[in-house]
Amino acid sequence: MTVINVTLPFGLIKKVDDYSKVINVILEQHISVNILKFSTGQSGINLLLDIPEDKINSITEALQKNDIIVNKKGRVIIEIDLCIDCGACVSLCPTDALHMDEKELLEYSLEACIGCLICIDACPRFAIEET
Amino acid sequence: MKKITESNKNIGDILTKTYAEINERIKNGSVIVLTAEEMIDFVDEHGVKVAADEVDVVTTGTFGPMCSSGAFLNFGHTDPPIKFEHLWLNDVHAYHGNAAVDCYIGCTRMADISPFEYGGGHVIEDLVSGKPIRLKGNSYTTDCYPLAEVDTEFTIDDINQAILCNPRNGYQRYVCAVNSSEKTLYTYMGKLLPNFGNAHYAGAGSLSPLSNDPDYETIGLGTRIFLGGGIGYVIGEGTQHSPSNRFGTLFLKGDLKQMTPEYLRGVTYEKYGTSLFVGVGIPIPILNEGLAKKTAVSDESLLTDVVDYGVPRRDRPKLRQLNYKELKSGSIELNGKKIKCSSLSSLYHARKIAETLKNWILNGDFLLNPPAETLPTDTIFKPMKLTSELKFVKDLKKDAEICYEDCDIKIVAEKIVRKNINHIVITDRDHTLKGIVTSFDITKAIAEDKHELNEIITKRVFITKDNEPISNAARKMKINKISALPVIDDERKVVGIITSEELM
Numbered sequence: 001m002t003v004i005n006v007t008l009p010f011g012l013i014k015k016v017d018d019y020s021k022v023i024n025v026i027l028e029q030h031i032s033v034n035i036l037k038f039s040t041g042q043s044g045i046n047l048l049l050d051i052p053e054d055k056i057n058s059i060t061e062a063l064q065k066n067d068i069i070v071n072k073k074g075r076v077i078i079e080i081d082l083c084i085d086c087g088a089c090v091s092l093c094p095t096d097a098l099h100m101d102e103k104e105l106l107e108y109s110l111e112a113c114i115g116c117l118i119c120i121d122a123c124p125r126f127a128i129e130e131t
Numbered sequence: 132m133k134k135i136t137e138s139n140k141n142i143g144d145i146l147t148k149t150y151a152e153i154n155e156r157i158k159n160g161s162v163i164v165l166t167a168e169e170m171i172d173f174v175d176e177h178g179v180k181v182a183a184d185e186v187d188v189v190t191t192g193t194f195g196p197m198c199s200s201g202a203f204l205n206f207g208h209t210d211p212p213i214k215f216e217h218l219w220l221n222d223v224h225a226y227h228g229n230a231a232v233d234c235y236i237g238c239t240r241m242a243d244i245s246p247f248e249y250g251g252g253h254v255i256e257d258l259v260s261g262k263p264i265r266l267k268g269n270s271y272t273t274d275c276y277p278l279a280e281v282d283t284e285f286t287i288d289d290i291n292q293a294i295l296c297n298p299r300n301g302y303q304r305y306v307c308a309v310n311s312s313e314k315t316l317y318t319y320m321g322k323l324l325p326n327f328g329n330a331h332y333a334g335a336g337s338l339s340p341l342s343n344d345p346d347y348e349t350i351g352l353g354t355r356i357f358l359g360g361g362i363g364y365v366i367g368e369g370t371q372h373s374p375s376n377r378f379g380t381l382f383l384k385g386d387l388k389q390m391t392p393e394y395l396r397g398v399t400y401e402k403y404g405t406s407l408f409v410g411v412g413i414p415i416p417i418l419n420e421g422l423a424k425k426t427a428v429s430d431e432s433l434l435t436d437v438v439d440y441g442v443p444r445r446d447r448p449k450l451r452q453l454n455y456k457e458l459k460s461g462s463i464e465l466n467g468k469k470i471k472c473s474s475l476s477s478l479y480h481a482r483k484i485a486e487t488l489k490n491w492i493l494n495g496d497f498l499l500n501p502p503a504e505t506l507p508t509d510t511i512f513k514p515m516k517l518t519s520e521l522k523f524v525k526d527l528k529k530d531a532e533i534c535y536e537d538c539d540i541k542i543v544a545e546k547i548v549r550k551n552i553n554h555i556v557i558t559d560r561d562h563t564l565k566g567i568v569t570s571f572d573i574t575k576a577i578a579e580d581k582h583e584l585n586e587i588i589t590k591r592v593f594i595t596k597d598n599e600p601i602s603n604a605a606r607k608m609k610i611n612k613i614s615a616l617p618v619i620d621d622e623r624k625v626v627g628i629i630t631s632e633e634l635m
Contacts, residue, residue, distance in 0.1 A: 084396050085479045085480065086195070086476060086477045087475065087477070087478075088473065088474075090461075090471070090474075091471040100473075118322075122322035124196070124321075124398035124399055124406075
């Protein structure tokens with residue numbers, strides 16, 4: 001399984017149960033999905049979904065066809081001055097966006113980050129912030 | 132490495148060295164120092180005999196959260212003088228049970244204002260950084276100490292002594308933590324995701340000080356070490372020192388005024404509290420072949436246990452044994468599944484510490500000394516003696532009043548009234564738990580004109596078991612704001628109920 005972060009923009013939400021649109025699109029692919037997190041953000045309703053890895057392309061396509069945004073951009077920022085390279089966030093990151101480089105220093109990949117924010121409260125130095 | 136071999140040809144076949152000989156070489160610049168990681172490769176290439184012959188010192192390092200850390204401070208006297216009864220440093224209560232203006236600031240004590248954000252560990256980091264610290268204190272006043280209150284600011288340069296004094300540091304090894312429960316746990320081992328979602332470990336493995344001298348031949352009272360970026364000393368075995376199962380610990384002290392914030396960092400673990408990252412590096416003199424072999428210890432040969440923190444007891448289940456090589460690989464195997472695994476302590480900084488200590492010795496700035504007394508090898512870490520017996524759910528549970536899931540609401544309501552209780556446990560015919568209904572649910576059903584029991588049952592029920600300590604069950608009720616927990620057995624069959632009334 002792999003985790004994706006999707007947003008249903010507020011402009012598309014007319015009725016309260018419109019968020020089910022996201023799920024319906026995925027259910028049409030006849031796969032099981034696990035909702036890890038449901039939240040309302042600044043731009044819309046945000047869902048963190050655990051889906052089978054091999055379906056990621058077809059699901060992304062189907063969601064985008066329905067104007068649902070599949071977030072690819074990173075959503076956290078690491079304060080290098082505060083980080084002590086301990087690694088307490090690394091095991092929590094579902095996409096390896098947070099990982100240790102060959103020198104054992106923390107490295108963050110904005111490209112790989114899906115903005116699940118699971119890492120934020122795991123940092124003992126308050127070095128991870130949501131952008 | 133080859134160069135070293137050649138340059139020391141004249142040393143010949145000396146197999147043992149003394150501290151004096153090593154110090155002589157440090158002074159005349161001919162000392163050979165390797166970090167514990169470099170020693171592995173050296174022994175691999177040249178063998179133990181050559182290593183014992185040529186290498187004088189192996190340096191170690193570790194940088195991780197060490198909750199049993201703190202500092203003694205002496206502020207000097209006011210005029211008129213004060214004998215503190217209570218005092219706070221940046222709103223963190225310091226311990227005062229010593230003479231008038233001495234105190235101990237412990238790293239896990241949290242600030243009265245903004246706890247879980249700032250604590251004693253942060254005070255120590257700020258102090259070492261040269262930042263001003265607010266001191267507030269009061270006194271009951273005496274004839275010799277008449278002043279009642281102090282409110283002032285100081286920096287580390289303004290006070291007489293600032294002595295880092297840590298009763299337990301540098302664990303020889305530590306366990307690897309996982310979580311079998313269904314909710315995220317926030318522990319001193321970091322954030323542990325449910326259903327074995329991740330794993331955390333601590334310690335630098337083959338670079339850790341005590342792993343390189345596992346029989347405590349060279350480490351003991353008086354051993355000069357790297358501590359927090361300055362020079363410190365081992366002043367004995369740490370608390371909970373448990374040598375028989377390789378969980379040795381160290382009691383350390385050092386002058387905070389020489390230290391740097393890079394190696395003393397205040398930290399906060401969500402919902403656990405504050406602590407202090409401490410940098411420790413210990414030089415191991417290679418006095419004989421045995422020590423050459425021991426300092427070449429590899430991550431593969433350092434074993435520890437995977438422990439389930441989902442079970443909130445002292446003796447948590449050990450799920451498997453593994454080595455530090457697997458821990459450092461980024462994932463571990465558990466029940467046929469790969470789990471992401473990361474460290475809570477920094478290997479980068481551990482290496483930097485071993486490297487720094489190596490350079491101090493190479494530059495002739497740091498001499499080695501034999502301990503006045505080595506660490507004990509036979510002490511046992513005992514559990515706390517409790518004079519009142521721990522109570523379990525099975526001791527306080529009562530019989531659950533049960534209705535089947537197809538029961539009429541009216542019958543449930545009658546039972547609540549007749550038995551004068553608030554909770555009815557709903558099961559199937561085999562007594563398997565299906566849900567719970569409270570008197571409030573019945574009231575709500577009438578208000579909302581609901582007639583089916585199925586519509587008002589709470590189906591996702593928090594449960595407990597016979598062998599759960601009562602305090603754990605009470606904490607579960609408090610956190611989830613509920614007043615009863617059905618007691619079930621391993622087959623989810625109801626065997627009783629525990630309500631807040633029993634706990635009062």
